Amino acid sequence: CAKQFTQTFEAIRDEFSEIFQDVFGGGTADLVLDDPGNPLECGVEIVCQPPGKKLASLTLLSGGEKALAAIALLFAIMRVKPSPVCVLDEIDSALDEANVARFVELLRDVSRSVQVIIVTHRKRTMECADTLFGVTMEESGVSKVFSIRASDYRL
Amino acid sequence: CAKQFTQTFEAIRDEFSEIFQDVFGGGTADLVLDDPGNPLECGVEIVCQPPGKKLASLTLLSGGEKALAAIALLFAIMRVKPSPVCVLDEIDSALDEANVARFVELLRDVSRSVQVIIVTHRKRTMECADTLFGVTMEESGVSKVFSIRASDYRL
Amino acid sequence: MYLKKLSLYGFKSFAGRVDLDLTPGIVGVVGPNGVGKSNISDALRWAMGEQSARLLRGSKMQDVIFAGSLSRRGLGYAEVSLVFDNSDQFLNIGFDEVTVTRKVYRSGDAEYLLNSVPCRLRDIVDLFSGTGLGREAYSVVEQGKIDAVLSARPEDRRSLFDEAS
Amino acid sequence: MYLKKLSLYGFKSFAGRVDLDLTPGIVGVVGPNGVGKSNISDALRWAMGEQSARLLRGSKMQDVIFAGSLSRRGLGYAEVSLVFDNSDQFLNIGFDEVTVTRKVYRSGDAEYLLNSVPCRLRDIVDLFSGTGLGREAYSVVEQGKIDAVLSARPEDRRSLFDEAS
Numbered sequence A, B: 001c002a003k004q005f006t007q008t009f010e011a012i013r014d015e016f017s018e019i020f021q022d023v024f025g026g027g028t029a030d031l032v033l034d035d036p037g038n039p040l041e042c043g044v045e046i047v048c049q050p051p052g053k054k055l056a057s058l059t060l061l062s063g064g065e066k067a068l069a070a071i072a073l074l075f076a077i078m079r080v081k082p083s084p085v086c087v088l089d090e091i092d093s094a095l096d097e098a099n100v101a102r103f104v105e106l107l108r109d110v111s112r113s114v115q116v117i118i119v120t121h122r123k124r125t126m127e128c129a130d131t132l133f134g135v136t137m138e139e140s141g142v143s144k145v146f147s148i149r150a151s152d153y154r155l
Numbered sequence C, D: 001m002y003l004k005k006l007s008l009y010g011f012k013s014f015a016g017r018v019d020l021d022l023t024p025g026i027v028g029v030v031g032p033n034g035v036g037k038s039n040i041s042d043a044l045r046w047a048m049g050e051q052s053a054r055l056l057r058g059s060k061m062q063d064v065i066f067a068g069s070l071s072r073r074g075l076g077y078a079e080v081s082l083v084f085d086n087s088d089q090f091l092n093i094g095f096d097e098v099t100v101t102r103k104v105y106r107s108g109d110a111e112y113l114l115n116s117v118p119c120r121l122r123d124i125v126d127l128f129s130g131t132g133l134g135r136e137a138y139s140v141v142e143q144g145k146i147d148a149v150l151s152a153r154p155e156d157r158r159s160l161f162d163e164a165s
């Protein structure tokens, strides 16, 4: 069991470092076990260094940097152990336009092996959807769903 | 002191209910003292009912509804007891386009008596600024600020 | 395996029956504030076995039942069905299509069904265990919680890695 | 009263001296992720007397001093000045212009100045008390914290109303 955990951990670590550099356009990221001698019990440290910056503690990262780093970790796990379905509720809300574009690239890549259901208000994210559902409350308090044709939202 | 607290509380309560109905386009909102007999110690309950919906506990409100209700309360306090300066960091990030427009109306109104410094990624919010500063990191890790002429951001 | 269909009845703001036919790849859900988008994400978590009312933004499990609006009365129960295309036998249970259904009544009574056959919660949790779906999983990220994994304490982050191994 | 000028030196990512000339009304601050927008909001809270390093996203007060970048070394101190136009005598201290300055050194030593005259933190806290500015105030809303007032417990919400009365 310890062997299996360490194997998965190392694979996620590699993916995390690669995806982080992709979406941040550089910098470094790593995952470190608090106590490598005891892999089944110890905690996991996350280390992030955006490009051009000194290594900073996670708390000093900006709102958008934190969201992007967390997205990189989530998608690293998805690459190593894809779950069939993944539901993401407005995870792009703190990102600026350039980072939304990078996020969308990553989303397209992950969606080859995972079905992704994503709630969003950002136009760029909507445009990459294969299927799009609109939710309304024509009658107050009562939700209805309708499907939106690709030609209506893809520019 | 109890008299002063109750007077301020009642004034905020009135403003909150009025602003809530403004930004939500209806519904009702109220502030209730846990123990009116002991105004200087007791807690404050917040009650919100978006238009067309039954009275719901605050936790059932959506992300955008919560942000809008909290904005209504903040601006109610600002109307009753304006502080000279107010700093708001991306408080519009959960709002949809229509709610950003209502928020901007409210912001313009409050800024007549309070100087508001607002960090935002939303275009509609930028357009209502009297002065706009851009922050950059041309040199990685080092922040610089430049001012943006109104004609460059007002459409 | 992918989710082919999601059916909601009486779940939170979904008073009437609503069916979503889904495709593999990226499925977007859009709409103004407060119309019920996150309620769809809650419906998925709930049908996959979520037991915490608080994580579903309520205080007791009956809070997921449509409570009524100014024009309609509340309902007596909530029901959500997930229909998975399992033709790749990802879930090793010998069916090409797997339907998971969860119901809760005002009384608090709950029902679980697997391909229309009554079962226990335990059966659904076992079905999903190790797939990344279900309760402890990393596969549902709630609104506003994306950076929770960064702010958690190191020992709390473990469960993410345990679930994946 | 309004804030006329904000000057930063060595505060967080502001390695070089930066001055912002402000006007009454609405002042917008924009830019990509991670460039230092929230650091400006932190600078305001800090200069007005904030004592919690955690609320400034650090672990000790020296974390607000520019720590260096790949191309520059860290600095020895951080300094922020706020220049208020007080011609309406909102702050009843007989000056038309009020400048509040705060400095912190690597050693942890701190300095406070009121119109360039050294003073104590106490003097700055007293200056702002009851105005809605300063430490407990409702006048600074941090990123991601707008709905904190709704999720707080009823007895924790009191301080908002106490500050305003």
Ligand SMILES: Nc1ncnc2c1ncn2[C@@H]1O[C@H](COP(=O)(O)OP(=O)(O)OP(=O)(O)O)[C@@H](O)[C@H]1O
Pocket: A141, B050, B053, B056, B060, B061, B062, B063, B064, B065, B094, C011, C012, C013, C031, C032, C033, C034, C035, C036, C037, C038, C039, C040, C063, C064, C065, C066, C067, C068, C143
């Ligand atoms: N049991 C229930 N019965 C009726 N309505 C409910 C119930 N539970 C929640 N709601 C309503 O659902 C609405 C919230 O829906 P939801 O959180 O899905 O919105 P959303 O589309 O995600 O909005 P946002 O973009 O602001 O996040 C609330 O207005 C709430 O009152």
Ligand SMILES: Nc1ncnc2c1ncn2[C@@H]1O[C@H](COP(=O)(O)OP(=O)(O)OP(=O)(O)O)[C@@H](O)[C@H]1O
Pocket: A050, A053, A056, A060, A061, A062, A063, A064, A065, A094, B141, D011, D012, D013, D031, D032, D033, D034, D035, D036, D037, D038, D039, D040, D063, D064, D065, D066, D067, D068, D143
């Ligand atoms: N003491 C310090 N020395 C140098 N850099 C620092 C210091 N403290 C914080 N930073 C840097 O400042 C950056 C964060 O800035 P800030 O939080 O203001 O970004 P932001 O513009 O608000 O971005 P977002 O739009 O993502 O919220 C981080 O990258 C962090 O490394």
Ligand SMILES: [Mg+2]
Pocket: A089, B062, B063, B064, C037, C038, C039, C143
């Ligand atoms: Mg939502």
Ligand SMILES: [Mg+2]
Pocket: A062, A063, A064, B089, D037, D038, D039, D143
């Ligand atoms: Mg920020």
